[in-house]
Amino acid sequence: MAAPRAFLHLIPLKWNWGERGFRDLSGVTTPEASHRGRRTLLQFLSDHFYDVEFLREYFLRKQMQKLHLENGSYIRVQNKYGPDIAGAYFILKHGGAVKFRDMEWVRSDEWRHFIAGVSKFQAVPVEAVDASGCAINYDGLGNLLSLKELRSLSLQRCPHVDDWCLSRLYPLASSLQELSLAGCPRISERGLACLHHLQNLHRLDISDLPAVNFPGLTQILVEEMLPNCEVVGMDWAQGLRQGPDEQPQDAAGPIPVEPLAPGSRQPLCNS
Amino acid sequence: MLRRVLRTGLGRSLLIRELGASSGKGRNVSEMKKKIRSLLPGEPDNFMYDTRHLPPERSDVVIVGGGVIGLSVAFWLKKLEKRRDGIRVLVVERDQTYSRASTGLSVGGIRQQFSVPENVQLSLFSVDFLRNINEHLAVVDAPPVDLQFNPSGYLLLASEEGAAILESNVKMQRQEGAKICLMSPEQLRKKFPWINTEGVALASFGMENEGWFDPWSLLQGLRRKVQSMGVLFCQGEVTRFVTSSNRMRNSAGEEVNLRRIHEVHVKMDNSLEYQPVECAIVINAAGAWSGQVAELAGIGKGPPGTLQGTKLPVEPRKRFVYMWHCPQGPGLETPLLTDTNGVYFRREGLGNNYIGGRSPTEEEEPDPADLEVDHDFFQNKVWPHLAYRVPAFESLKVRSAWAGYYDYNTFDQNGVVGPHPLVVNMYFATGFSGHGLQHALGVGRAVAEMLLNGHFQTIDMSPFLFSRFYLEEKLLEQNII
Numbered sequence A: 001m002a003a004p005r006a007f008l009h010l011i012p013l014k015w016n017w018g019e020r021g022f023r024d025l026s027g028v029t030t031p032e033a034s035h036r037g038r039r040t041l042l043q044f045l046s047d048h049f050y051d052v053e054f055l056r057e058y059f060l061r062k063q064m065q066k067l068h069l070e071n072g073s074y075i076r077v078q079n080k081y082g083p084d085i086a087g088a089y090f091i092l093k094h095g096g097a098v099k100f101r102d103m104e105w106v107r108s109d110e111w112r113h114f115i116a117g118v119s120k121f122q123a124v125p126v127e128a129v130d131a132s133g134c135a136i137n138y139d140g141l142g143n144l145l146s147l148k149e150l151r152s153l154s155l156q157r158c159p160h161v162d163d164w165c166l167s168r169l170y171p172l173a174s175s176l177q178e179l180s181l182a183g184c185p186r187i188s189e190r191g192l193a194c195l196h197h198l199q200n201l202h203r204l205d206i207s208d209l210p211a212v213n214f215p216g217l218t219q220i221l222v223e224e225m226l227p228n229c230e231v232v233g234m235d236w237a238q239g240l241r242q243g244p245d246e247q248p249q250d251a252a253g254p255i256p257v258e259p260l261a262p263g264s265r266q267p268l269c270n271s
Numbered sequence B: 001m002l003r004r005v006l007r008t009g010l011g012r013s014l015l016i017r018e019l020g021a022s023s024g025k026g027r028n029v030s031e032m033k034k035k036i037r038s039l040l041p042g043e044p045d046n047f048m049y050d051t052r053h054l055p056p057e058r059s060d061v062v063i064v065g066g067g068v069i070g071l072s073v074a075f076w077l078k079k080l081e082k083r084r085d086g087i088r089v090l091v092v093e094r095d096q097t098y099s100r101a102s103t104g105l106s107v108g109g110i111r112q113q114f115s116v117p118e119n120v121q122l123s124l125f126s127v128d129f130l131r132n133i134n135e136h137l138a139v140v141d142a143p144p145v146d147l148q149f150n151p152s153g154y155l156l157l158a159s160e161e162g163a164a165i166l167e168s169n170v171k172m173q174r175q176e177g178a179k180i181c182l183m184s185p186e187q188l189r190k191k192f193p194w195i196n197t198e199g200v201a202l203a204s205f206g207m208e209n210e211g212w213f214d215p216w217s218l219l220q221g222l223r224r225k226v227q228s229m230g231v232l233f234c235q236g237e238v239t240r241f242v243t244s245s246n247r248m249r250n251s252a253g254e255e256v257n258l259r260r261i262h263e264v265h266v267k268m269d270n271s272l273e274y275q276p277v278e279c280a281i282v283i284n285a286a287g288a289w290s291g292q293v294a295e296l297a298g299i300g301k302g303p304p305g306t307l308q309g310t311k312l313p314v315e316p317r318k319r320f321v322y323m324w325h326c327p328q329g330p331g332l333e334t335p336l337l338t339d340t341n342g343v344y345f346r347r348e349g350l351g352n353n354y355i356g357g358r359s360p361t362e363e364e365e366p367d368p369a370d371l372e373v374d375h376d377f378f379q380n381k382v383w384p385h386l387a388y389r390v391p392a393f394e395s396l397k398v399r400s401a402w403a404g405y406y407d408y409n410t411f412d413q414n415g416v417v418g419p420h421p422l423v424v425n426m427y428f429a430t431g432f433s434g435h436g437l438q439h440a441l442g443v444g445r446a447v448a449e450m451l452l453n454g455h456f457q458t459i460d461m462s463p464f465l466f467s468r469f470y471l472e473e474k475l476l477e478q479n480i481i
Helices: A002-008 A011-018 A020-025 A031-037 A041-048 A050-070 A075-081 A083-093 A108-116 A118-122 A189-197 A215-225 A235-240 B002-020 B025-039 B068-080 B117-131 B163-176 B185-191 B215-228 B287-296 B375-389 B436-453 B467-471
Strands: A097-100 A126-130 A152-154 A178-180 A203-205 A230-232 B058-064 B089-093 B154-158 B180-183 B202-206 B232-249 B255-268 B274-284 B314-325 B336-338 B344-348 B353-357 B397-409 B416-419 B426-430
Touching (some): A083 A108, A083 A118, A189 A215, B068 B215, B068 B426, B068 B436, B154 B163, B232 B274, B274 B287, B287 B314, B287 B426, B353 B375
Parallel strands (some): B058 B089, B058 B274
Antiparallel strands (some): A097 A126, B154 B202, B314 B397, B336 B344, B344 B353
């Protein structure tokens, strides 16, 4: 598992650049940052001239369309080779990695090789998918839902995976044992609540989710909800142990209400 | 435009350079700024007196009611218009704080578990919109809409008598494309061990696309988008419609009185000033008060039993929502549970808080004059059923409560969409009796299509037309919550 991940580390950097405008929209940046900090000439012009605003809107829409196109379903591949090949092909096209049962990981740079030897894979189900950093959204996730033997799914740092996507994972409930959602910027506790469908889950990684308001409490509640599952998310506490004298006291209280890690959002009183 | 700016800008700068010798540089810069600002478009002109607070004298479409339904109609009108800025739309809202509007006071649930196929389609359409809300409501340079959607699902319980209906409903819902599963009491106990399954014969649970969201963020998102699309807003109250009538004979020889609205009088807030707005189409999206608005247009004034005498049967009904705290209550997996008798509750946040309520029966209907909360209603009518269904709720503490209005359709508790048969340019989008919020986006599109193309396209809403009140065709929903 280590090898593909090391490779995939490079991917977000690559496409971050092209998709920045859209990510601004999709909630990755905070409103204050995009509002206060830089008031560009472009913004000034679009405030006063309708045409500039229209043009900017047009480009914004184009970017969104691109994401939708990339996340279309691979019906033709699915009809010809079955759902496993279609799912694998989808992930490889997006820059992820796939593991068929009893085989090595197939990485995205090997996808031509994969196409050439597709008959070799056809009889074998997909066992694990590593989609770290891929631009998968709700629609694209549909390609993975027909993988009946999928045991491990990693959606680490996927910028478009949100609460809606989590509510869509229930068809995998019978097989899915490992799920990693670490670093997804749009996943909140509201989406984590519907993971209760996945009763066979053994390991769930929910570390480093910036949209979760109360990470400590959320983790406890998720652990309660999935009693057979090891929930990993203690990165929050690790982040806090920078000061040497504040270290040992947090295990005593009945509910460890942890102060938020730097960079996370302020808790809302009425949430 | 650009040439004008350049020419005047250059001329001014020459002038200023001459003046600059005598006066300070700073003054020139500020003067220059002022001049540039007055030349840029989008700034108010200085006329004889300021009429900025008044609505425009003419508008193509006037939408009465700026709640989520009115805004959604405005949004789809602007979205589906053939030419950019082809239609001028004015939204008249009485209360910009929305203090009594049903939108903000709603529990915010969305479900597909209806018994009328059109309602399921509306819900599916709306949920699809909400999922991609930041694409539909994207405004350049504005922060994204944070809908706070909780995809936790609806769990409907049915008793022995209701089980057959529930089963056939679920069959229909699945055909329409909703992801609903049926559960036996045993499965229910396994999945949600905190439920007492006595008296439950069958349950249906929405796996996907069901849950609840923050109605206020939807409203604000829509408002921002609609404003950026060029819809005009005005705070005021519609007090009068100026109409003309046309006597005609139909093929059977009966006389028909066709009316048409020409002007809408909009009375400004806290003053006697009013503005007549000439318009082609009026959309009645006044929610709980749409019955009154319809009456203003002369709907229902006629001999009873005729189409003229058929009123819009929408009236405000008060519904209570209670919020309670229960430390031993059900956990994170709690869906929005609706009991066999209509008591419902859902989780609110993470701190073991729950909100819920119940629709009262016809006899115990509270007085809708104000929004006072009846706390005895919870004690006597809600809590015993709650504690029976979820034993953990034996000990709970009510934290707060509020009341809101349903735009209650007394005829069949379903929405009214489309034009009035006699007042030809009044369109309805009202009467949804508690599921207006979740259907708003689909309804808005339906009304806009009816208005622009003359027929429904995306969802066939013809069973929701006004004429059903006259024809006595009830479109009943099996479970109203």
